[in-house]
Amino acid sequence: MATSKWRFSMKQHQRLQRHNFLALCASGAYNNTPFHRLIPSFMIQGGDISLSKTQNSSSLPFDIPKGGTSIYHPAPLTHEIHLPTIRHNARGMLSMASKSLKSQSASGITETTEVNGSQFFITFAPTPHLDGKSTVFGKVLAAGEGEPGGEVLERLEKAKVKIDKKGRVVQPSSLGEEEVKEQGWEAVAIERVTIHANPFAV
DSSP states (O other), X not given: OTTTOOOEEEOXXXXXXXXXXXXHHHHTTTTTEEEEEEXXXXXXEEOOGGGOTTGGGOOOSXXXXXXOOOTTTTSOEEOOOOTTTSOSOSTTEEEEOOEEEEEEOTTSOEEEEEEEOSOEEEESSOXXXXXTXXXXXXXXXXXXXXXXXXXXXXXXXXXXXXXXXXXXXXXXXXXXXXXXXXXXXXXXXXXXXXXXXXXXXX
């Protein structure tokens, strides 16, 4: 990803999540999307492809709903949890940000299922309370202190951004020019994504 300049390795057995993420990258859906949540010592979240400034340039074959979606839309993309092998046990883990999907059974009972779409987050610290609740699908390479990936994580975590009470990033484009200049607010966003494999190859 051009702005944040970090690389990651994918967990091969998270087949559906990996394919979804790489296909969204290849389609251009992540280009020019913001990181919209930032909580230091916890995580940074992005990937809402409905917020892309160049949404119409995406090659996805459907209209993108609010909040983003997976390539399997309108079918749900459910979790792929592999405990205790893969956990939120380190800084720099990539994990899917899920949302609740309500449906009604034949007997009239409302059921809630957690499903994944396009949004993901990167941890700034181990987050064991998310184990079993969110799907880990990769990690930032060389994420240790003084290493390239670690330096990028530190820059993201310490970015000069305006954050509301819910941890949502207020992008400079939504603020007055004078305030941005006075406070030195920065934008945190994904400008473009480059992948080094064809996600559609068999």
